[in-house]
Amino acid sequence: MTKPGQTLYPNDNDKHGTNVNLIRTLENNDMAWKQVIKYWLGYNIDQKQFLFYYQLDGEATINQIKPSAADFAGLADMFRNEGPIHFETTGRYFTTAAEDVGEGE
Template sequence: MWKEVNQYSLNWRAEQNSGIIWLKLADGTDVSIEPDSIEELAALGDILRNEKPIHYNTDNRDLSTSWELVGEGES
């Protein structure tokens, strides 16, 4: 089921060389994503920081932005 992401937190565990992203969904639930690398953490952080709205699928664990027109810039 698709749910809107309201808040997020990026965490990098330097000693373990691993990261975790916490998402707070519109229904109040928290979910986590564990990226495979610091580059993936940075890319997902960029999406979360710069795109609106963001949705998360609790069934297949997909993160998605909404449709945008080609060439549309951020306002």
């Protein structure tokens, strides 16, 4: 369901054959969605810091974030168990593909 001021735009099929629906605001339709094609999980022993790397479709850059332990666990769970994963480059957030309500794992 969309929120007031938003609409749902179907994005037929991406290059992997996945049907994806993306929500974009009507007032500001410049959201940039990119599919995450690879991710890596890491931990720096000396700094006691979790590391999360990801690469977006069409880009050579490997992006790095240093999440908290709780955020790292959530990201690892999402990326291991869901797919495809997209990244919204304007708002800087990850999202999974839509699932039917009540869908079991």
